[in-house]
Amino acid sequence: MGKKVTLDSHGEALMQQYRELRPSLELLAKEAYDLLSSALREQGIYVTAIEYRVKAEDSLAGKLELKGAKYKSIDDITDLVGMRVITFYTDEVDKVAAIAKSLFDIDWKESVDKRKLHQLDSFGYNSLHYICRMKSGGPRFELQMRTGLQHVWSTIEHDIRYKGDVKIPREYARQFSRLAGMLELIDDEFSRLRMVLTDYRRQIRSLVKDGQLDEVPLSVDSFRSYLDLAPFDRLNKRIAAVNQAEIYPVSLMPFLPVLESFGLVTLGDVQRFIEENSDEAYQLALSQLAVTDLDILSSSAALQYLCLVHVLKHDGGREGLKAIFDTINGESNANAVLADMMLEQAQTLPFMQRVGS
Amino acid sequence: MKTTIQKQDGNLIAILEGRLDTAAAQEAEKAMQPLYDCDGLDVVIDCTAMEYISSSGLRIFLGILKNAKAKGSHVYIKGISDDIRAVFAMTGFINLFEFK
Numbered sequence: 001m002g003k004k005v006t007l008d009s010h011g012e013a014l015m016q017q018y019r020e021l022r023p024s025l026e027l028l029a030k031e032a033y034d035l036l037s038s039a040l041r042e043q044g045i046y047v048t049a050i051e052y053r054v055k056a057e058d059s060l061a062g063k064l065e066l067k068g069a070k071y072k073s074i075d076d077i078t079d080l081v082g083m084r085v086i087t088f089y090t091d092e093v094d095k096v097a098a099i100a101k102s103l104f105d106i107d108w109k110e111s112v113d114k115r116k117l118h119q120l121d122s123f124g125y126n127s128l129h130y131i132c133r134m135k136s137g138g139p140r141f142e143l144q145m146r147t148g149l150q151h152v153w154s155t156i157e158h159d160i161r162y163k164g165d166v167k168i169p170r171e172y173a174r175q176f177s178r179l180a181g182m183l184e185l186i187d188d189e190f191s192r193l194r195m196v197l198t199d200y201r202r203q204i205r206s207l208v209k210d211g212q213l214d215e216v217p218l219s220v221d222s223f224r225s226y227l228d229l230a231p232f233d234r235l236n237k238r239i240a241a242v243n244q245a246e247i248y249p250v251s252l253m254p255f256l257p258v259l260e261s262f263g264l265v266t267l268g269d270v271q272r273f274i275e276e277n278s279d280e281a282y283q284l285a286l287s288q289l290a291v292t293d294l295d296i297l298s299s300s301a302a303l304q305y306l307c308l309v310h311v312l313k314h315d316g317g318r319e320g321l322k323a324i325f326d327t328i329n330g331e332s333n334a335n336a337v338l339a340d341m342m343l344e345q346a347q348t349l350p351f352m353q354r355v356g357s
Numbered sequence: 358m359k360t361t362i363q364k365q366d367g368n369l370i371a372i373l374e375g376r377l378d379t380a381a382a383q384e385a386e387k388a389m390q391p392l393y394d395c396d397g398l399d400v401v402i403d404c405t406a407m408e409y410i411s412s413s414g415l416r417i418f419l420g421i422l423k424n425a426k427a428k429g430s431h432v433y434i435k436g437i438s439d440d441i442r443a444v445f446a447m448t449g450f451i452n453l454f455e456f457k
Contacts, residue, residue: 245412248419254452288447296412296419298449328452337439338446 011064017074018060021139025054028138029081032104036083036143039099045092048148052083078110078131081141086151089191093128093145100143104132107140127154149183201225214268223256226267235278235302239285245295254328255303261327262310274306280313280351281305287345304328312346360388369398374406382413392421395430401457405436410444422453433457 007015033052040047060080064071071077085096100106110131127146133139146154157176161168200221207216208225216222232252240247264270285305289297298304304324311320318339325335346352358381359374371389375381392400400421404410410418422432435457437445445451 248450250449250453285447292444292447294412294415294444294448296415296448298453300452301449304449325446325451329456332456334439334442334456338442338451341439341443341446 005058005061005065007061007064007068011061011068014064014068014071014074014077015057015061018055018057018080021074021080022054025081025139028134028141029054029083032081032083032132032134032141032143035103036085036100039103040085040096043095043099045087045095045099047085047087047092047096049086050083051086052081055080055082075139078107078140079142080139082144083141084144084146084151087145087147089194090147090187091191093147096145097128097130100130100132100145103135104130104143105135107131107133110140147187149187153180153183208267213271214266216267218256218260218264218266218270220253220256222267223253223259223270226270227252231271231274232299232302232306235274235281235306236297236299238282239289239301239305240297242286242289243293243295245289245297247297247299247301249299252300252303255300255307258307258324258327261323262307273310277306277309277313280309280349283349283351284309284312284342284346287349308342308346309351312343312352318343358385360385362388362391364398367398368401369395370401370403372403372406376409377407377414377417378409378411379413382411382417385414386417386420389417389421393424395425396428397430399431399433400425401433401435403435404438404441407437407441410441415444415448415450418454419450431455 029052033050037050040050055077060077063077074080087093087096107130112129127144127150130143130145131140132143133141157180161173161176204216204222205225207213208222208229213226216226236247239245259270259273262273264273281302282305285301307324308321311317311324314320316323318336321339321342322335325338326332329335358377361372361374363370363372369392371392373385377385392402402418402421418432418434425432432454433456434454437456442451442456445454
């Protein structure tokens with residue numbers, strides 16, 4: 001329960017105006033939220049949260065009790081509808097702001113970039129506030145834009161600083177500022193790290209595209225880029241042709257740890273692994289599938305047969321084969337049965353005769 | 358081919374008995390339709406008494422998996438024989454499903 005609030009007649013009149021306006025404020029909040037969230041989605045901006053609210057009656061009453069005289073009419077109160085966008089990165093706050101500018105009419109006299117208000121030697125609440133209006137008119141509303149870390153700081157600061165009636169001593173207030181400074185630094189570092197990683201990924205993609213595979217270390221990112229080149233397509237199609245099979249697309253990423261366990265270090269190593277094992281992988285697949293009428297294959301089939309053959313050619317035997325299935329399918333005794341089956345099928349194939357000799 | 362659907366312990370369970378071959382697939386797919394309503398439930402396909410699976414059967418399983426994944430549900434395959442496990446392995450689908 002909130003504290004009992006006493007309003008003068010002007011405050012009461014404003015409260016009455018608010019109550020009459022409330023249904024249209026609810027509609028406005030929803031409309032503004034829908035418009036902004038769909039624009040962010042269209043622009044490919046993913047944020048941690050978009051939230052909106054219509055100011056609660058007791059919250060407005062508290063505000064009017066403190067500074068009701070400041071407002072001539074209910075239209076002067078700009079945060080009856082509030083919307084907040086919480087982004088991952090600092091530069092995204094500006095992107096959200098740019099989108100908001102295109103969607104809404106901004107009241108520049110009332111809008112504040114609190115990020116720019118600080119003195120050079122102080123830190124604190126960092127947030128961008130726009131006072132907006134729908135282009136079709138209607139009441140104004142507030143849009144706050146901030147990063148996740150700014151939000152955390154601001155929420156905790158609000159919780160602690162404004163909770164009690166006792167003024168916070170200067171030394172503790174300074175601790176808030178120090179924490180804010182630290183979070184600002186972390187925010188900047190996250191943005192910088194993201195930029196560095198984006199550049200790195202761009203470089204990797206370019207090296208993969210140029211075929212300079214030996215210079216690209218095997219990693220989650222590089223393997224994903226490499227898969228864009230469809231390096232297993234040719235073998236998949238060759239295997240699928242055995243039974244005129246449909247190829248069902250699946251992720252090949254679960255095989256990355258298997259390739260790493262083979263000691264493949266660069267994408268060049270992966271490319272050579274494909275070239276060196278493709279014929280034998282086809283032989284093994286043919287020996288298994290030709291005696292069936294299975295006309296559907298996973299797009300991981302080629303890579304799976306390549307891995308199996310690699311192990312067989314390197315004398316990995318039953319344990320090596322089981323390790324592949326353990327890696328891609330979770331450890332299980334049943335994988336030993338599969339390993340035995342693969343080993344038995346492979347024994348008759350020409351490359352196994354060479355391995356054995 | 359006999360298909361029984363049960364709801365048990367927060368799971369949707371399909372018990373398959375017999376040969377899931379091309380001839381039986383259409384009827385089996387129809388019988389397994391309730392597995393598509395798996396919101397908030399995991400799906401268990403009990404293959405203990407299943408003797409054979411064809412490509413048509415694999416396609417049914419893949420359809421059930423795709424639908425369940427989109428709803429955040431898991432699909433577990435229970436009690437498959439070594440021969441049927443081999444079919445999953447040789448077609449490359451072994452790592453798509455979770456086996457019990």
